[in-house]
Amino acid sequence: MAGSNATKSVLGELAKRVPSNQTKQFRKFLDLNSEYKRRVDKYPKELPRIDWDYYRTNVRVEAIKMVDEFEKKYEELNKIFDDRFKVDTRKYYDELEKQRAEVQVCRTRIKPIT
Numbered sequence: 001m002a003g004s005n006a007t008k009s010v011l012g013e014l015a016k017r018v019p020s021n022q023t024k025q026f027r028k029f030l031d032l033n034s035e036y037k038r039r040v041d042k043y044p045k046e047l048p049r050i051d052w053d054y055y056r057t058n059v060r061v062e063a064i065k066m067v068d069e070f071e072k073k074y075e076e077l078n079k080i081f082d083d084r085f086k087v088d089t090r091k092y093y094d095e096l097e098k099q100r101a102e103v104q105v106c107r108t109r110i111k112p113i114t
Contacts, residue, residue, distance in 0.1 A: 007037075047078060 011030060018026045055067045 007033075047074075047081075050074065 011033070015026065015030075050071075052067060052071045056064050059067060
């Protein structure tokens with residue numbers, strides 16, 4: 001809920017800054033934002049836990065290997081979604097350092113001109 005309150009305050013602050021001729025578009029944006037949020041919030045934050053032991057004990061003996069394979073794939077699926085939201089900040093800072101160096105080079109070239 002804290003994220004929801006933060007979003008409301010940010011959108012409220014934006015609403016104060018919207019020009020009067022753009023209020024209709026901003027209202028449409030708010031409606032779309034609310035709809036997307038409702039659609040996302042209807043799903044659980046985490047994938048449901050599966051009792052793999054239950055399936056191993058209740059399937060035929062020849063299907064136990066298949067349950068093990070499903071378990072492995074399910075765990076990989078969790079890793080994929082967890083990694084999707086991790087940001088590699090090193091790339092960002094490396095790019096920032098390159099830009100900073102480029103600005104320094106430009107400043108040294110411009111300095112004799114001014």
